[in-house]
Amino acid sequence: MSRTRxxxxxxxxxxxxxxxxxxxxxxxxxxxxxGSPLVPTRQSSEPIQVTIAAALSVEPWVSEAAKKFNTEGxxxxxxxxxxxxxxxxxxxxxxxxxxxxxxxxxxxxxxDSRYLVELVNATFKTKLGRDVFLTxxxxxxxxxxxxxxxxxxxxxxxDVLEKTFGEINWRTIHDAAIAPGGxxxxxxxxxxxxxKLIVPHPRKNIGGLAAMVSAAGExxxxxxxxxxxxxxxxxxxxxxxxxxxVSDYASLGAYPGExxxxxxxxxxxxxxxxxxxxxxxxxxxxxxxxxxRILYPKYVTWFDFPFSVWIxxxxxxxxxxxxxxxxxxxxxxxxxxEAVKFGLRPVLGQISVxxxxxPFVAWSENGVTPVVERSTAMRNPDRDVLLALLRWFDLNxxx
Amino acid sequence: MSPARxxxxxxxxxxxxxxxxxxxxxxxxxxxxxxxxxxxxxxxxVEPTPLPYSGDALRLAVSPEKWALxxxxxxxxxxAGHTTSDGRPTRIQLLEMDAESMVDAALAGEVHAxxxxxxxxxDILDRRYAEQAAVQDSLGVPRTLTSGVTRWAISPxxxxxxxxxxxxxxxxxxxxxxxxILERAQRDSSFRWSHPSTSSAxxxxxxxxxxxxxxxxxxxxxxxxxxxxxxxxxxxxIQKTVxxxxxxxxxxxxxxxQEGKHYLDAFVVQEQLVVYFNRQPQxxxxxxxxxxxxGTLWEDHPLALIETPNLLPIHREIYQALRSHLTSEAxxxxxxxxxxxxxxxxxxxxxxxxxxNPANGVEPSQPQTTLQIPSxxxxxxxxxxxxxxxxxxxxxxxxxxxxxxxxxxxxxVKEALVTFLDQIKGEEERVGLVAxxxxxxxxxxxxxxxxxxxxxxxAIGELEANGNTALLDAVWEAYQQLQRLGDRERINALVxxxxxxxxxxxxxxxxxxxxxxxxxxxxxxxxxxxxxYGEDADMETLQRIAEASGGIVRVGDLETIRKLYKLMATYF
Numbered sequence: 026m027s028r029t030r031x032x033x034x035x036x037x038x039x040x041x042x043x044x045x046x047x048x049x050x051x052x053x054x055x056x057x058x059x060g061s062p063l064v065p066t067r068q069s070s071e072p073i074q075v076t077i078a079a080a081l082s083v084e085p086w087v088s089e090a091a092k093k094f095n096t097e098g099x100x101x102x103x104x105x106x107x108x109x110x111x112x113x114x115x116x117x118x119x120x121x122x123x124x125x126x127x128x129x130x131x132x133x134x135x136x137d138s139r140y141l142v143e144l145v146n147a148t149f150k151t152k153l154g155r156d157v158f159l160t161x162x163x164x165x166x167x168x169x170x171x172x173x174x175x176x177x178x179x180x181x182x183x184d185v186l187e188k189t190f191g192e193i194n195w196r197t198i199h200d201a202a203i204a205p206g207g208x209x210x211x212x213x214x215x216x217x218x219x220x221k222l223i224v225p226h227p228r229k230n231i232g233g234l235a236a237m238v239s240a241a242g243e244x245x246x247x248x249x250x251x252x253x254x255x256x257x258x259x260x261x262x263x264x265x266x267x268x269x270x271v272s273d274y275a276s277l278g279a280y281p282g283e284x285x286x287x288x289x290x291x292x293x294x295x296x297x298x299x300x301x302x303x304x305x306x307x308x309x310x311x312x313x314x315x316x317x318r319i320l321y322p323k324y325v326t327w328f329d330f331p332f333s334v335w336i337x338x339x340x341x342x343x344x345x346x347x348x349x350x351x352x353x354x355x356x357x358x359x360x361x362x363e364a365v366k367f368g369l370r371p372v373l374g375q376i377s378v379x380x381x382x383x384p385f386v387a388w389s390e391n392g393v394t395p396v397v398e399r400s401t402a403m404r405n406p407d408r409d410v411l412l413a414l415l416r417w418f419d420l421n422x423x424x
Numbered sequence: 425m426s427p428a429r430x431x432x433x434x435x436x437x438x439x440x441x442x443x444x445x446x447x448x449x450x451x452x453x454x455x456x457x458x459x460x461x462x463x464x465x466x467x468x469x470v471e472p473t474p475l476p477y478s479g480d481a482l483r484l485a486v487s488p489e490k491w492a493l494x495x496x497x498x499x500x501x502x503x504a505g506h507t508t509s510d511g512r513p514t515r516i517q518l519l520e521m522d523a524e525s526m527v528d529a530a531l532a533g534e535v536h537a538x539x540x541x542x543x544x545x546x547d548i549l550d551r552r553y554a555e556q557a558a559v560q561d562s563l564g565v566p567r568t569l570t571s572g573v574t575r576w577a578i579s580p581x582x583x584x585x586x587x588x589x590x591x592x593x594x595x596x597x598x599x600x601x602x603x604x605i606l607e608r609a610q611r612d613s614s615f616r617w618s619h620p621s622t623s624s625a626x627x628x629x630x631x632x633x634x635x636x637x638x639x640x641x642x643x644x645x646x647x648x649x650x651x652x653x654x655x656x657x658x659x660x661x662i663q664k665t666v667x668x669x670x671x672x673x674x675x676x677x678x679x680x681x682q683e684g685k686h687y688l689d690a691f692v693v694q695e696q697l698v699v700y701f702n703r704q705p706q707x708x709x710x711x712x713x714x715x716x717x718x719g720t721l722w723e724d725h726p727l728a729l730i731e732t733p734n735l736l737p738i739h740r741e742i743y744q745a746l747r748s749h750l751t752s753e754a755x756x757x758x759x760x761x762x763x764x765x766x767x768x769x770x771x772x773x774x775x776x777x778x779x780x781n782p783a784n785g786v787e788p789s790q791p792q793t794t795l796q797i798p799s800x801x802x803x804x805x806x807x808x809x810x811x812x813x814x815x816x817x818x819x820x821x822x823x824x825x826x827x828x829x830x831x832x833x834x835x836x837v838k839e840a841l842v843t844f845l846d847q848i849k850g851e852e853e854r855v856g857l858v859a860x861x862x863x864x865x866x867x868x869x870x871x872x873x874x875x876x877x878x879x880x881x882x883a884i885g886e887l888e889a890n891g892n893t894a895l896l897d898a899v900w901e902a903y904q905q906l907q908r909l910g911d912r913e914r915i916n917a918l919v920x921x922x923x924x925x926x927x928x929x930x931x932x933x934x935x936x937x938x939x940x941x942x943x944x945x946x947x948x949x950x951x952x953x954x955x956x957y958g959e960d961a962d963m964e965t966l967q968r969i970a971e972a973s974g975g976i977v978r979v980g981d982l983e984t985i986r987k988l989y990k991l992m993a994t995y996f
Contacts, residue, residue, distance in 0.1 A: 117571075124567060207642075216599060218719050218793030219643055228566075269644055273721075273797040274547075286769050287578060288722055291791045309769025314789075423799055 072105040073347040078131040080231075081280065082299050083170060083330050084112035086367040087135060090360050091351070099350055106347040115141045115231040122157075123148045133334045133348040134158070135169065137231045140405040142166050142333050147408065158333040164345065166331035169355045170369040173327050173397060174239055176320040177285060177303040178295025179310075180391075182220075183318040185213040193320050195243040195297075198222065199263060202270035219270065223296030225281045226274040227418050232281055234406075235326050236297050237414050240267060242324040242403050249404045255413040261421070268422050282306045289314035297322060304368030304384040304393060319392035326403045330369075481515040482742040485526045485535045487624070489673045489694065490577075490725060493762045494518065494539060500758075501749045514742040522672065522994075524623040527552065530569060533732035536739045537746075538570075541694070541723045542625035544797065546570050551800050570728040572743060576750040577764035578724045579694040580791050581626045582713035584680075584701070587785075589689050590712045599717035602633040605690060609665035616667045619692040621814075621994055622807045624672050629721040630692040631810050632795060632803075634659045642718050643796035650798075650805045660813040668915050668951065669814070671991050677701055679976065684708030686974070694723045695786050699763030702784045712785040719795035725764075811850045817915040817996035818854045818870055820902035824922040824957070826861040829889040833923060833958065836982050840989035841884045844919075847993030848873055854914070856905070857883055860898035861891030862928050870905065892928035895920075895962075896936045899952065899969060903940060907947045916948050919992050920969065921955040925962040933965055940972040951975045953992055957985060 079087040091108040099106045111129075113121075115136040121127045122134075122145050136142060142158045149157045159165050176193055178186065183193065189212045190197035198220075204210040207219030227233030241250045244260055254260060272292050282302025285293055286309035295317070303319055310317050332352045334345050354360060361371035368384050378385040378395045385395050406414075486494045498516050506514040521529060523540040527549045530538055540546070554566035583605060585593075593600050593608065609615050620627035636642055638658035639649045649655060670676055673693040680687050681704060698713040727750065729735070729743050749755055756766040763779050773780040774788040781788065797803070821841060825834065841857075848855065856870035857880060867883045868876060899920055906916045926933070944950060952973040954966040957980050966977045980988040 117568075120567065126567075216717065216792045221794070229568075271796075272643075272794050274799075283575075283769070287575065287765075287767060288724075288794075290793075291580070291720075292722065292794050306769065312769055312772050313765075 070104065072107040073101060073343050075106055075108045075132045075344055075347045075351055076129050077108060077110045077133050077135060077348070077351070078113045078118050078127070079110050079135040080115050080118075080137040080328075080330060081112050082137065082172065082301055082328070083135055083367075083369065084110060085305075086170070086364050086369060087355065088112075089363065090355055093360075094351060094354050099354070101343065101347050101350055104343070106350055108351050114229065116229070116234070119145055130339045131335065132340045132344045133332060133352070135330050135332055137328045137330065138235075138405065139166065139168075139329055139331050140407075141231065142331055143405075144408055144411075153337075157335060157337050159336055163349070164334045164336055166333035167352065167356075168329035168372050169332045169352070170361070170364045170372060171327060171329050172299050172301040172369055173325050174235065174297045174322065175300040175303060175393075176295060176322060177223075177282070177298050177317045178320070179290045179314065180316045180318050182208075182213065182217070182290060182294040183320070185211060188212060194323060195240045195267070199267045203266050217290070217294075221272040221290075221293045222267065222270040223281055223285050223293035223298065224268065224271050224274075226423075227415060228423070230281065232299065234411060234414060235328075237264065237268075237418070238406050238410070239297055239322065239324065239326045239403055240264065241414075243322065248324050248401055250406060250410055252409045252413045255410060255417060261417060264417070265421050268418070271422075274423070283309070285317070286310040286313060297326075299328065300370075300393070301368030304388060307384065307388050307391060316391055319388070321394070321397055321399050323399060324401050324403045325397060325399045480512060480736075480738055481517040482537055482739050482746070483517050483519060483535045484746075485519045485521045485529055485538045485540075487523055487526070487539065487541045487725075488520055488671070488675075489541060489624075489697065490539070490764075491518075491520055491674070493577075493759070493764075497750065497755055497758060498746075500755070501746060504749070506745045506749075508738055508741045512738060514745050516742065516746065522623050523625070530730045530732075531556070533730075533734055535730055536732070536735055537727065537729050537743055539725060539727050540625075541725060542628075542721070543573075543724050543726050544625060544628065544803070546573065546726060546728055547800055548803075569731055571731050572727075572729040572747065574727045574747045574750065575724055575767040576727060576756070577759045577762075577766060578722055579696040579764050580715065581629045581692060581721045581723060582695050582698060582715055582786075583690055584677075584693050584698050584711045584785075585690045585714055586685055587710045587712050590714060593714075595712065595714060600714045601717035603637050603718070605716075606634065606637060606662050606665075610661065615665070615690075616688045617665065617690040618667050618670060618676065618688050620672050620676070621669045622810050623994070625721065625723045626673055626692045626694060627669070628803070628807070629795070631659075632721075632798070632806060633716065633718065634662050635806055635809075636718060636795060638662075645796070645798045645802055645806075647802055647805050650802060650809060656809060656813055659809070663810075663813050663815045664913060666815050668917075668995050671994050673697055680711070681707060683974075690714075695765075695780075696763040698786055699779050699784045703763075703779065710785060713787070713790075715787070715790040715792070719793040720791045721794060721797065812852075814850065815915055816850065816852045816854070816913070817917060818856075818906055818909060818911055819915075819996055820856045820858055820870065820906065820918045822858045822860065822898050822902050822918055822920040823887065824861075824893060824895065824924065825859045825887050825889050825891075826893040826924060827890050828893075828924045828960070831889075832982060834887060834889045836985050837921065837957070838884050838887060840986040842881065843986050844989040844993050845873070845877060845880060847990055848996065853996055855880060856902070858898055858902045859887060860894045861889070862894060863891070864894055864898045864901045866901075870909070893922065893924045893926055894928040895922050895926040895965070896929035896931045896933060898929075900931050900936055900939060903943065903950060903952075906950050907943050910948055912948055915996060916950040917975075917995065918950065918952045918973075919955070919989075920952060920966070921957055922961055922966070923957040924960050926965055933968060937968055937972040940969070944973060949974075951995075953995065954978070955980050955985070955988055955992070957981070 088110045091110045094108050118134060118136060119141050146156045146158055186193050186201060190200060201211050201220040202222060208217035209215040224236045225233040238250060241254060242248055244263060245254055282298050283306055286306040303317060307317055334348050358373060358376060361373045361376045364371050365378050365380060365383050370378055385393055498518060508514060523545045526538045526540050527545055529535045530549055531552060550568045550570055553569040557567055593604055609617055619630035622628045622631050635645060635650055635655060638655040676691050677693060677697045695713050698711050701707055701711050756768040756771055759766045760771060765773055780786055851874035853873050854870050855873050857868040859865045859867050868880050902918050950973060952970055952975040954970045954977040956963050956966050956977060970977045978988050
């Protein structure tokens with residue numbers, strides 16, 4: 026073989042090897058889900074991004090925790106975890122998941138209540154044949170704090186209501202709502218106008234739906250509500266009269282507690298709202314108007330804020346695990362202690378709500394209690410009940 | 425190369441070998457490149473190419489009554505030098521729009537964020553979007569176009585009155601109701617009051633209050649009640665007492681500053697503007713805010729992101745930065761200083777230094793109650809019925825077609841006149857057209873717009889420019905026609921536009937002024953709105969004509985003439 030031919034063959038051989046290596050590499054790289062390389066590359070030192078969609082009531086606390094978490098430089102398999110938080114009402118988040126409009130796609134979701142997770146799971150079970158949030162195992166949806174519905178009513182108004190009706194509950198609130206002469210008939214001042222209930226728009230805020238479920242519970246005097254209950258004409262008439270006392274659904278928006286304090290008794294005398302919302306807005310109410318009184322209803326509606334990791338392929342395994350790290354952080358004693366300052370009740374049994382700077386202590390004279398003595402909890406409504414209530418609302422109130 | 429070796433290799437074989445080698449070489453190069461391409465970051469990631477300024481900027485629509493404050497806050501925002509996560513500057517482009525236009529612009533994807541005067545508009549916007557998009561989730565909750573709604577400043581709607589007028593109604597010893605105002609307006613023909621059209625929150629509230637008063641209720645206004653004959657008759661009678669509608673709260677307060685008690689006795693504005701008025705050193709007298717006894721409405725000035733497909737990640741980042749800026753302690757103090765109630769509840773409004781105090785005509789513990797805002801469908805009915813019951817107008821458009829108007833000037837005016845006609849929604853309004861150059865031409869007689877809209881449009885299209893400027897004769901001719909009509913039920917007005925100086929009238933300016941003053945006092949009051957078009961327009965003459973009738977002069981150019989005519993249409 027001549028020297029020229031040898032050189033020629035060597036060049037061809039090297040080129041063929043290069044082609045083989047190149048093709049193999051590209052095929053393997055493309056086959057890897059989400060484009061993450063099989064072999065370690067310099068990208069592995071980049072931070073793992075974790076995005077959390079958090080219910081509006083816990084968003085301030087979760088955001089504060091994320092800031093601390095990021096500052097402390099937590100790592101997973103040598104990579105720093107970076108957490109960003111998006112505040113989103115539970116109903117809005119549910120809609121975005123179902124319409125596949127989440128952008129950026131959250132690694133985990135903290136909705137107001139477990140039943141929202143179940144509703145999203147039910148939708149995806151029809152679409153994909155599987156759950157997208159797990160209910161058991163390592164990635165199961167786990168409550169990180171809890172809160173409950175309580176009556177928050179401006180003191181001057183609550184005092185008159187109690188004097189006139191005795192106990193404040195949905196039935197007596199209904200009586201106040203239908204008083205033809207408004208407050209003058211109830212025993213208050215004529216200039217207060219008619220009784221104005223605060224209920225957020227049920228299509229914009231999960232609190233609005235929960236309030237209607239809670240009202241139905243007291244109407245029927247039981248904690249479980251069915252579609253048949255909702256469709257009873259007598260109940261519908263009663264509910265319409267009650268909801269007819271809401272002054273303005275448009276401007277109540279996503280933060281009913283804040284709005285109660287911002288617009289004062291001019292827009293709402295009170296309503297059944299999240300205890301944490303009432304607590305963190307108490308100082309504001311007093312600053313602008315007057316104190317709120319807090320009272321606990323007979324049937325308690327709990328909100329458990331489950332930390333729910335998305336298990337679909339839209340997020341990588343590293344991101345899912347990093348989300349779990351953040352979940353552990355939220356469940357740590359220091360963060361659970363921090364949650365109390367935001368009016369939230371910790372899920373860790375050893376953390377008391379009676380600590381210095383706690384709103385549970387600061388506003389105890391306004392009626393907030395460390396232990397909720399009411400023991401009957403409203404059961405989570407199923408999809409059909411929610412659908413029936415929303416349809417009723419659309420036809421009778423929103424139209 | 426030796427001749428012998430050359431002889432051993434055939435040319436065809438050499439060509440094949442060369443082609444094979446070249447092919448393998450290029451394949452190897454391509455292969456190596458593909459490996460490198462996967463290892464190297466994308467060129468775009470290494471150095472992001474900044475988008476042009478206009479594309480990067482957040483287009484934010486702002487309602488007129490808070491333009492000055494928002495402009496100040498946005499200037500502070502720009503001065504702070506905020507940047508996005510990839511180092512680009514955060515820029516905001518402000519666009520002044522009334523709330524109705526804002527809804528249209530948001531649906532058309534022309535803005536990234538909006539700042540209307542009330543959440544009512546967000547509701548209307550989302551409702552209209554839901555009708556178009558028809559996308560729902562499993563609970564039937566429709567997709568919304570607005571997101572990230574943030575409150576940063578609020579102010580209740582009040583009836584602003586001169587202090588002596590308020591006292592004559594019993595203020596401050598007894599609460600004053602909408603009914604008191606409406607009864608006074610009907611009883612006393614010299615009582616002049618006004619509210620904006622229903623395209624602003626304050627106008628809508630004033631209209632709602634009339635419907636409630638007519639129905640004798642303060643809540644549960646139903647579609648049937650809103651359409652009932654007795655309610656429509658009552659509202660119609662009340663509307664006949666409105667002097668004119670107008671561009672909105674900001675313009676009303678500016679005119680009150682300039683003209684004092686001659687302007688109006690009472691008008692509907694947000695509380696903040698009463699504070700603003702009373703803090704002006706040149707204010708003619710003190711205004712007080714009356715919080716109506718039946719209840720009022722809040723202007724809550726929500727900031728909302730518009731989820732249009734052309735919304736880029738940079739716009740979201742700028743929006744977030746703006747939200748933080750608006751709700752920061754420093755900005756919230758600016759908000760309070762401007763007379764708004766800040767959304768930051770830690771800031772007290774009843775302190776000695778707060779402008780929300782009785783010295784400025786307002787009361788921090790008010791309002792005690794609000795009127796119920798009906799559902800969006802009832803609000804729509806109220807707005808529709810208002811168009812039928814509102815005080816109708818007789819309007820003459822008086823247009824300069826002298827030689828100086830030739831070319832683009834006249835072309836733009838033609839567009840503006842068409843815009844004016846488009847804005848006149850009620851088919852009952854009467855509009856006529858007078859053109860002037862060396863002579864005065866009655867182009868189209870005054871007639872209900874449902875009968876002459878197409879004739880007016882044709883006539884506008886046929887306008888030609890030539891000759892001199894007989895401005896005064898033209899104004900007098902149109903004025904006399906309205907006087908001859910003698911219609912006291914309606915608003916009577918001229919909208920006069922000129923780009924030059926009077927040089928061809930028989931009438932002198934002082935004769936015209938005398939004639940207008942005499943006619944307005946003895947006959948039908950006619951308001952003359954003047955538009956000075958371009959730099960050569962005779963401002964002094966226009967000012968004197970407008971003042972003689974209680975009207976105003978606005979300055980326009982090629983760019984703004986259309987908008988000016990659109991604004992003029994809000995008076996009718």
